[in-house]
Amino acid sequence: MGLLYGLGLRIMNFMVFFLIVIMLPGLPPRTTFPFKEYIVTPPKELKGALEPNFHLEGAERLLEGRVYGPECLIARNNEIYTGIHGGEVIKLTTNHVTHVTKIGQPCEDIYEESRCGRPLGLAFDTQGNNLIIADAYYGLWQVDLDTHMKTLLVSPAQELAGKAINRPAKIFNGVTVSKQGDIYWTDSSSDFTIEDLVFVSFTNPSGRLFKYDRSKNVSEVLLDELVFANGVVISPNEDFLVVAETGALRLTKYHLKGPKAGQSEVFVDGLPGLPDNLTPDAEGIWVPLVLSTDSEHPNGFTLFTRFPSVRLFLARMLALFELPFRYLNSVYPNKFSQRFVHFVGHMESISVLAPKRITVVRVDWNGNIVGSLHGFDKTTASVSHVLEFQDFLFLGSPVNQYVARVKSPKSKQPTLKVRNVRVEGDGLEASIGAPPPRATTTPKPKAATTTTTPKPSTTPKPTTTTTQKPTTTTTTTTKPPTTKPTTTKPPTTKPPTTKPPTTTTTTTTTPKPATTTTKRTVPEKPAPVEEPIPSDTKPPKQEKLKVINKQGVNVEL
Numbered sequence: 001m002g003l004l005y006g007l008g009l010r011i012m013n014f015m016v017f018f019l020i021v022i023m024l025p026g027l028p029p030r031t032t033f034p035f036k037e038y039i040v041t042p043p044k045e046l047k048g049a050l051e052p053n054f055h056l057e058g059a060e061r062l063l064e065g066r067v068y069g070p071e072c073l074i075a076r077n078n079e080i081y082t083g084i085h086g087g088e089v090i091k092l093t094t095n096h097v098t099h100v101t102k103i104g105q106p107c108e109d110i111y112e113e114s115r116c117g118r119p120l121g122l123a124f125d126t127q128g129n130n131l132i133i134a135d136a137y138y139g140l141w142q143v144d145l146d147t148h149m150k151t152l153l154v155s156p157a158q159e160l161a162g163k164a165i166n167r168p169a170k171i172f173n174g175v176t177v178s179k180q181g182d183i184y185w186t187d188s189s190s191d192f193t194i195e196d197l198v199f200v201s202f203t204n205p206s207g208r209l210f211k212y213d214r215s216k217n218v219s220e221v222l223l224d225e226l227v228f229a230n231g232v233v234i235s236p237n238e239d240f241l242v243v244a245e246t247g248a249l250r251l252t253k254y255h256l257k258g259p260k261a262g263q264s265e266v267f268v269d270g271l272p273g274l275p276d277n278l279t280p281d282a283e284g285i286w287v288p289l290v291l292s293t294d295s296e297h298p299n300g301f302t303l304f305t306r307f308p309s310v311r312l313f314l315a316r317m318l319a320l321f322e323l324p325f326r327y328l329n330s331v332y333p334n335k336f337s338q339r340f341v342h343f344v345g346h347m348e349s350i351s352v353l354a355p356k357r358i359t360v361v362r363v364d365w366n367g368n369i370v371g372s373l374h375g376f377d378k379t380t381a382s383v384s385h386v387l388e389f390q391d392f393l394f395l396g397s398p399v400n401q402y403v404a405r406v407k408s409p410k411s412k413q414p415t416l417k418v419r420n421v422r423v424e425g426d427g428l429e430a431s432i433g434a435p436p437p438r439a440t441t442t443p444k445p446k447a448a449t450t451t452t453t454p455k456p457s458t459t460p461k462p463t464t465t466t467t468q469k470p471t472t473t474t475t476t477t478t479k480p481p482t483t484k485p486t487t488t489k490p491p492t493t494k495p496p497t498t499k500p501p502t503t504t505t506t507t508t509t510t511p512k513p514a515t516t517t518t519k520r521t522v523p524e525k526p527a528p529v530e531e532p533i534p535s536d537t538k539p540p541k542q543e544k545l546k547v548i549n550k551q552g553v554n555v556e557l
Helices: 002-023 110-116 194-200 308-331 335-345
Strands: 060-062 073-076 079-083 088-092 097-102 119-124 130-135 139-144 150-154 172-177 183-187 207-213 218-226 229-234 240-245 250-255 264-268 273-275 284-292 358-364 369-375 385-389 392-396 403-407 546-548 554-556
Touching: 002 308, 073 119, 073 385, 073 392, 079 119, 079 130, 088 119, 097 130, 110 194, 110 335, 119 183, 130 183, 139 172, 150 207, 172 229, 172 240, 183 218, 183 229, 194 308, 194 335, 207 229, 207 240, 218 240, 218 250, 284 385, 308 335
Parallel strands: 097 546, 119 172
Antiparallel strands: 060 403, 073 079, 079 088, 088 097, 119 130, 130 139, 130 172, 139 150, 172 183, 183 207, 207 218, 229 240, 240 250, 250 264, 273 284, 284 358, 358 369, 385 392, 392 403, 546 554
C-alpha cells in the first residue's frame, strides 16, 4: 500500500507541475500558431521499391576535415557549387576548390552560425550568369558570378504575407528558378531560426512556399502552414511544383497551370525519413532523407503530433533549460554557453535516437516511389542532397565534414530503375551517357525453318564451301552458323529437298557471285552503344585538390 501511495503522490505532483507549465502565460517559446493536433502519415515499410540494399556503403570522403556541412550541391560547366558552415559558398573544379562568395559576417566557429550565415539552398539563374542563394539567416540573395556583386532580393526583416497573418521568414531554405526567371523559395519556419531547430519539431507547422516576382520585388505566398518546408523543384513542363515537408515525411504538389492551378495535394507521403533538398531531372526526383525513421524509431516531428499539450510542455521545458545559458552568454559572452545552445538547438542531442540507416529515395513525376539506395555503415552520417555528376553520386550533408561520393547506379542494377539522370542546373548536359538500346533477340533459326532465301545466280553445290557475298552490307538480327572451309560437311539429305539455314537479311542490291571463301563471325551479344560524355562533364583527373580558405592559404588535399 505504501508503494502505491508513493507512486500516486508522485504522479499527482507531476500532473500539477505539468498543468502549471502549460497554462502559465508568458513562458517561452512564443509561436505564431497555437498548439493544435495535426496528423502525419506513418513511414512506409522497407519493401518493394524501398527494399534495403548497400549501395551507399563504402562512400569516398572528399575534402575530409576541410569542409563542414556541404548542405546543397549543384553543378555546371564541370564545376560543383556548395554552401558550407561559416557562410561561404565554394566551388569544386577539376583540381582545386575556390571561394565564390560569403553572405554573412566574419566569425570564428560554427556556434556563431547566426553571425556567420548558413547557405542552405542554391540554384543557377536562368536570366543571367547568377547564383541564387537562400541563406537561412540573411535571406534570399542573387550573386553575379562574373562580377561577384551581391544583391539582396528578400530580407529576413521584411514582413511577408501569409494565409493567416503576415510575418518575416525565419529560415530561408530551398530555392528553384523557372525558365522565365520566376524564383520559388521556401521558409521553413515563421517562429524560430535554424539555431533553434529543435523547437520547430515541437511547435505547430508555420512553413511557407513563395514565388518571388522580380519586376515588383514582391514575394507571393503560395502555401502556408507547411511542416518545415524544405527543398522545392519545378516539373519539366513547369506546370507544378514539388516541395518537401520535412516534418511530415512527405512531398506536396502545387499546381501552377491547368484546371487545378493554385491548388495543392499530397505528392508522396509516408517516406521512411525526413526529406530535405530535392534534385530534379527529366525522369523524376532524387529525395534524400536527412534523418531516417521507422515504426521503431520515431522522430521529434512525428512523435507527439496528436498531443499538442505534450508538445507545449516539452517545448517550454527545453526553453527553460536553455534560459540560464542564454542569459549567461548575454551578460558574459563565452564559448561554452554558445556551444551548449548550439548543440541543443540543432537537434544533435536527439539525432542519436534515429536508426543507423542512410536512405535516398527515387520518385517519378507521377508521385510513385520507383527505387531507393541505402547504407548502414558510418561512411556517410547524413544525406541532405544528391547530385549525379560524372558517373558518381555526390552526397551533401548538414553535419558531415566531407563530401561523400559513391558510384552512380547503372541500369543493369536492380536497386534503382532509372536512367540518364541529369545534373541539376540550367543548360547542363547529361551526367552519364544514355543507356544502351535493348537488343532485339530473335531465336536461332532451325535447319528446317526458312524465313527468306535469296536466289543466287548459280546454284552452289552442296559439297562446296564457296558462298555468295553481297556487294552491300547486310543487317542481321540473329546469329547465323559459322562456316569453316576445313570442317564443313555436306548435308545428309538430298540437295533438292534440303533448305540451307538462313537468317532474316535485308539487301539493297543484287548479290554478286564470289569465288572466295567467306567466314562470318557475329559476336555473342550486341556491342553496347554508349553516348559520348560531353566535354564539360568528363571526369576530372585524379589530382590533388587545393583548398583556398578565407585567409588565402592553400591546402593540398
